[in-house]
Amino acid sequence: MSAAPRERRMREIISVARAKPARFRDERITMAHGAGGKSSQSLIEGLLLPALGDEQLAALGDAGLIDVAGSSLALTSDSFVVRPIRFPGGSIGDLAVNGTVNDLAVSGARPLALTLSLVLEEGLLASDLQAEIEAVARAAQVAGVRVISGDTKVVERGHADQMYACTTGLGILDERAALSPAGLVPGDWIILSGAIAEHGMAVMLAREEFALEAEILSDTRSLWPAADALLAAAGADLHCMRDATRGGVASALNELARSSGVGAIVSEADVPLAPAVAGASELLGIDPMYVANEGKLVAFVAPESAPAALAALRAVPGSERAAQIGVVAAEPAGMVLVETGFGGRRVMDLLAGDPLPRIC
């Protein structure tokens, strides 16, 4: 494509991206609706939100906020259906704790307590269940949260896949936090807390569907220390954080660009990526920007405080490779552009589905 038609095509895509909230037109639920991309967006915006209609839900943050007796609390819930339940670097028990703790952390809420609700498949080995409960307990201890309530259901063989876990996290909003999914401002640095795509790739390789061996460990961990460091260093100049889970960094950036009505310009060469993950991505033909992380966040920081925020983040274990990967711009509103290593620019859109289903 020569420059002029490419420019025209990009403008067409941009005009679509600026359109109204997604509509839901499908007759049946498909795997794509759970993948964190465009189909998920249409399910949420086109069906779930109109039917539920709560303003907090409509704000689409990672956690719902509620004021109780003078305290601002955050509440967030996630179901985990990862397959297989164990993978290099972690298991469903770790994910269930860290995933929920991280939704609180990127909302600027200090995690306090969790609930754990299990759906077990008849025939599950008791030793597998015990191992996962112990993983929950260890991860909760590391994250500094208590598991204070629980529930267990059992369904017949074939009506679940070993086990599903739903965790809900309660946190208290940190006084330093002034975050909003609509808070991105042109000029903000886009900071990524470390190398991407490790969790999704680790789970994918654990399925052994590909003749590919690589030493890739899930990055599952609590992001509260990273969030805490950013809040301390940048305060109100920290405009937004998001953990880059389902759909990867690309989906997190797209959602926030859309809700803030700004553009995000990402420099591909600045995105940290381990060589093993880069190699596996290339062999599988999957763009690592769309692959899930379970211990990485993107942060949007006003330029005055951004260098200090980045330095503070790099001092946190697990975030040593934090980097500025781009900048917020006024245009193209609601979209993400990637600057490739060769000086070109392309749109990094939401995917319709996900190349890697059930990674969390």
Place this chain on the structure above:
Amino acid sequence: MSAAPRERRMREIISVARAKPARFRDERITMAHGAGGKSSQSLIEGLLLPALGDEQLAALGDAGLIDVAGSSLALTSDSFVVRPIRFPGGSIGDLAVNGTVNDLAVSGARPLALTLSLVLEEGLLASDLQAEIEAVARAAQVAGVRVISGDTKVVERGHADQMYACTTGLGILDERAALSPAGLVPGDWIILSGAIAEHGMAVMLAREEFALEAEILSDTRSLWPAADALLAAAGADLHCMRDATRGGVASALNELARSSGVGAIVSEADVPLAPAVAGASELLGIDPMYVANEGKLVAFVAPESAPAALAALRAVPGSERAAQIGVVAAEPAGMVLVETGFGGRRVMDLLAGDPLPRIC
């Protein structure tokens, strides 16, 4: 059996009931572990609690309590896997809201907010999902709670059964409440808020596995108005409440007798029961005392305040048939005895499993 051997057998059962916390010895999870009876108890006490080890969890209340900035909050989580998802009188959407609201209510906590986390089966009709989300919204409105956060996952066809829903409720402890699962005192009236076994029977008949037709509707509803009325009428004389869900009134009484170290003496003739439910129970050979309710609670009230509490309860819609069904006694500690219509007494033990799996 003549009187003497029967008495001996009862003493044997009593000595077993007084034994240590249940141990978990099974190699695999079975349906019985999710049924709310003895097997569930052994899973919870023998595996989950030792691995998690939080004092709040170990207290085994319906909700976990946590102090945040001077407020006492309650947090409770439940997964719903009812089959079929719709049944006379309600659906999984109603259950998911009311079941969680009720765990807060019987803990003496005013429900404030919910999260909703869904696991959807690939192929689920969008219209079925929409109907359930609308049911959630309606039930939440009636119960006076907001749904402030959510999550959706999709699993492949065959890895769920249409849909599972996990709801978590946040509530604030009512200042009038002085409740404890260990709070039963000899002499307390045992008050039941209405007729039993309607939910479990409605779901069972909806499965059409039996050639039996009866007009039985699930009793699913918010119990906060009932709890509120009891708190207003009895204050600190209200020693404990519990919603009689999985395992029915029999299981709720057994759990509380055990955790309080007291006996519960129930008069069978005083337990409210609709004629259609009595008939269906008899035909199916199921004791309605073990069948799940989704809008009934048992309350334990000091005798001084019990008549006023009962009168207040009867003024609440849905609790018009509230009745005293028994009394707390010092002996037999940890057990429930039923006085039959013929003047006899028998032990009403926990069942090992449940005659009606997946009713919530």
